[in-house]
Amino acid sequence: MTIDLKTIKHISKLSRISVDDEKAKKLEADLNSIFLFIEKLNELETKNVEPLTSIAETTLQLRKDEIKTHNIREQVLKNSPDKNKDFFVVPKVVE
Amino acid sequence: MSKNQSEYLIKRNNNEYEVVIGLEVHAQVLSESKLFSSSSTKFGAEPNTQVSLVDAAFPGMLPVINEFCIKQAVKTGIGLKAKINKKSIFDRKNYFYADLPQGYQISQYKNPIVGEGSVVLDLPSGEKKIGIERLHLEQDAGKSIHDIDPQNTLVDLNRSGVALMEIVSKPDLRSLEEVNAYVKKLRSIMRYLGTCDGNMQEGSLRADVNVSVRKKGQKELGTRCEIKNVNSIKFMQMAIEYEANRQVDVIEEGGSIDQETRLFDTKKNQTRSMRSKEDAHDYRYFPDPDLLPLEISDKFIDELKKNIPELPDEKKKRFIEKFKLSAYEANILVSDNETSKYFEEVIKESDVKISTNWITGELFALLNEKNLEISESPISAKNLSKLINLIKDGTISGKIAKSVFEIMADGNKDPKKIIEEKGLKQQSDPKELEKLIDKVINDNQDKVKEYKSGKEKLFGFFVGQTMKISGGKANPKLVNEILKKKLT
Amino acid sequence: MTNIIDLTLVELVNKIKKKEISSKEITKAYVDRCKKSKKLNTFITDDFDNALKKADKFDKKPDFNKKLPGIPIAVKDLFCTKDLKTTAGSKILSNFIPSYESTVTQNLWNEGSILLGKLNCDEFAMGSSNETSFFGNVQSPIGKGLVPGGSSGGSASALSAKLTPVTVGTDTGGSIRQPASFTGTVGLKPTYGSCSRYGIVAFASSLDQAGPMTRNVKDCALLFEVISSYDNKDSTSVNFKRANYSNKLNKSIKGKKIGIPKEYRAEGMSKEIDELWQRGINIVKESGAEILDISLPNTKYALPAYYIVAPAEASSNLARYDGVKYGFRSPGENLIDMYEKTRSEGFGDEVKRRIMIGTYVLSSGYYDAYYLKAQKVRQLIKNDFDEVYKKVDAILTPSTPTSAFTIGEKTNDPVSMYLNDIFTVPINLAGLPAISIPAGLDSKGYPLGLQIIGKAFDEQNIFNIAYSMEEKINFKNEIKSWWM
Ligand SMILES: [Mg+2]
């Protein structure tokens, strides 16, 4: 399978990373060589194999329903590139 | 357009269209803390004051699941007579939005915690069973606020990470009435279970509405559109009505429906396409590697089953059988758990028939007028029960009871005390009553003559006069008896 | 007395406990050397002044019951450290100051250790040469212009250059073992679930593990027993009883069954590596271990599966870097524009490449062909190990297919870069522990490592084998301080 420029543009949109035409070409070449390598997997018959669901040898641990984090607004907003006293601030969302 | 109670059809030219509706209800789980973090879920807090480092997706922060939310979901599943899946998996639904700090929502995609179930609707035309496709647990997003700052969007993450149950119905709903009944029934079941407060003003219950139309008699379903995040039953109905008519118009004009996500604009009363959602429609679901599959045991489920309260359907059946209520009365009394509790409290020591009438009549009118929930009723079940017993044993008449009820509504006073203080006790002493009646007869000799000469209608006049001079307190049954004797 | 910087961790701990040396003296020795070693570009952020203050404080009120009393340690800049900048080697986090501490580093401080600073690494731990860091290449002390390996390249470089007595790194596909091998040091990738991932900037959640990097096996065991803990803040943390691995070290490996997987030889291995491996085999044989030829038939599918699973998880884990809550933001006309610019300018090429791969393999219509397939292959790889471990106690392989290469040599060919991890990646996929120990030098005089792979949670066993081999190999990392 080959990945074309249109696909590169599509996944750049999905991953919210803008890519100019020059970069897209470079990516096209890189990704194609990587997928050529990845597609070695197609040799392998896996129809009857169960996929691995988790590698951790344990069961899901559960938490009690308790409030342990109280108001830490200052801490939460501190690192934000744009904020006011109460909110994170982002450029207008266009619908 | 025809609006029949059992049939909702849209007519255009010579064609009749059936409307097919399915709901994805998002019900906020009643819990103290969030699904994967320990911050509070309480409504109405100052912006961003209930946000943990996990909720704001700080680097290296990891989800740890709230056991109580799992129990709440399983309980709801039991209430929906649904299959509980002993193994379920949390997936990531990936998309970018300002109020989605992780860049993904943790949800359940292929393996939800609850599978197929059903809900029975009580419609005027009878019962109808609506299929439940599944129920899964997921995180709520935060809130984007567009109307405070003209240049920017503000983000509040208080809701981010709150547990939601997404309850997906089969496309079994066919009318606006059914949608109304379905949402109310679902809410009622969850309130009985204590798994969701169903408060739509606070956003605890919202729905994505899937609408399609097809020509009457056609078997296969039409292409559906999903109207996102509608937050009241009324808006759901308005959105469906608009959307179904829009689809019919498109088809009648020879067009076809695009499967798409739409938004209901409550100001314009229209749905419109959310094109921006379309490019990013590819959610790239995959199992969340920060979590393991959720496995629950039979014991875990059985323990919850044991503690499931009697639900509306069973309660209705019992009320009809045990208390000889009509289906109509039973429906009203069980629709809400608090109402049924109130009812059962009243009838513990009072007559069922009189109690039913007073609760569904006077009490509901009062609550309606004051816009109160039954749990906030100014008249306690105990005092209402006392009032009903005072009617039953003849201490006061039904009419006096109404004025006593009004006084009670102002401060939940014991009706016995009100009657004593105001001297409202019914006069049932025959000697006293005879004195009053003698006075009425003396004062109205002409009317007595007329009555005796055959104008029997005047009997009511004498009763009325007696009641009047007794200040309404005379026992009407006795007055009748004595009057009859005296006038013959 | 020998130079402070030449002492092992265990020696430092003993001397401090015997009051032969103070925390201040140790810390000062390291700080001085670090200051003279800027050329290596190992530190992204130093905390020297604080470290000296803390050392002073320790000396005034020493607690000798701690396992790392007053010992200064620099850590990979992937661990969040409270009130100290944490960048993950990325522009997008270049100004990020966490208000919290990772569990692994907290465990260090709880045992009396002192933070020296944050070490360079490949951006978001994606790389095998430390060339993807926004903060520039790291030089290997082994030789000018050589890469230290990656992604824990700053850690390996600082450790072998003696800028820190020990360090902690993270290993997603070989990021501890490969740089350890390149720099003649010891590195352990523990069993998945041994060390908490809480507060570690995530790369690929199902593969990431923190682990110790040290100059010898005993230090490695000691550091591992400090950083490994059960943590209820990480749902994948495993609750088991942690041992005192360093006290229980045992050189006797007589009768141990050690497997030699034939598939590791088939990958076009160089003669040098093959000979190194054979020497390792001979050494364990001499120590009385039994050598068994084994087969891990799906080995060749590990790297392709890894390059689906790791980018897929990364594409999702890195979605949170969007310029909203923290880190770098590039202004945009609207929200989407801001996202696209921020992420395009904030991430480097390798990170973007992997996000793209991950996005693609998860996207609609491709999930089954790639991600699901890779998870099935992962199951097969795990089954291979399970099968083999019915017969053997541990597995011995080379750590890397080559020794250190030069800076810039492989940057234009991602696949050849990825091949660096061919021997280490299967272990991450199977969640097993593996240690790399220095085993010799190649013809250029660059170190080479051998890898001992254990059963899940059987770290003690691979420590013991490594300990036994270490003595016989008697490797001396003779590094001239050419950069000073
Ligand atoms: Mg939906």
Ligand SMILES: [Zn+2]
């Ligand atoms: Zn949902």
